[in-house]
Amino acid sequence: xxxxxxxxxxxxxxxxxxxxxxxxxxxxxxxxxxxxxxxxxxxxxxxxxxxxxxxxxxxxxxxxxxxxxxxxxxxxxxxxxxxxxxxxxxxxxxxxxxxxxxxxxxxxxxxxxxxxxxxxxxxxxxxxxxxxxxxxxxxxxxxxxxxxxxxxxxxxxxxxxxxxxxxxxx
Numbered sequence: 001x002x003x004x005x006x007x008x009x010x011x012x013x014x015x016x017x018x019x020x021x022x023x024x025x026x027x028x029x030x031x032x033x034x035x036x037x038x039x040x041x042x043x044x045x046x047x048x049x050x051x052x053x054x055x056x057x058x059x060x061x062x063x064x065x066x067x068x069x070x071x072x073x074x075x076x077x078x079x080x081x082x083x084x085x086x087x088x089x090x091x092x093x094x095x096x097x098x099x100x101x102x103x104x105x106x107x108x109x110x111x112x113x114x115x116x117x118x119x120x121x122x123x124x125x126x127x128x129x130x131x132x133x134x135x136x137x138x139x140x141x142x143x144x145x146x147x148x149x150x151x152x153x154x155x156x157x158x159x160x161x162x163x164x165x166x167x168x169x170x
Contacts, residue, residue, distance in 0.1 A: 019089050027082030034093035035101060035150040036086045039074050040143055043105070046112050047139050053132035057125040060132065064116055068109045071102075101149045108142045111135055 021031035029036040049063040071090050075083040090098065115135035122128040 019085055019092070023085060024089055027085050029082070029086055029089050030150055030152060032152045033097055033150055034089035035097070036075075036089070037147060037150050038078070038080065038086070039071050039105070040147055040150070042069055042074050043108050043112070043139065043143050043146075047136050047143060050115065050132040050136040050139070054129040057128065060119050060125075060128050063132070064119060066112065066116065068113055071105070097149060101146060104142050104146045104149065108139050108146070111139050111142075 019029075019034075024031040024034070027036070028038065046063060046066045049059045049066070052059040053063065069077065072087055075086045075090075078086075080086070093101075112135065115131055118131050119128050122131060
């Protein structure tokens, strides 16, 4: 899911200024938020695999190869040309925006890790399918919220996260 041959991430010195808006835009990093949607690919791939488990049970094994990665870890393992810029922009992002973004992505990570553990223990493909479907139903709206933050949407996400997590498992 990530390339093991990726080159090591170079750290920007702490005195580096916030990257220029035109450089960010050219690298598909939102200049207003300093966040890149490429990080969501890490989650979207896992969600897609979970959604496929009902029809293709072998996708559960593919999903189980997924590993949690922080924003910095994702770009460190990336072969993207602008990966250092993505990390630098993240470091300079507004602290409140980054905190909300990290809270949402941490919640997605917790869901995906928990369903991975549950899938390993599930006694049947039917139970795996139900677990995968429920986890995808929880994680997908969170990915949408995270994309909204990356793209500069405002508004509190707390009620949405609470309502997602309060859903009962069928």
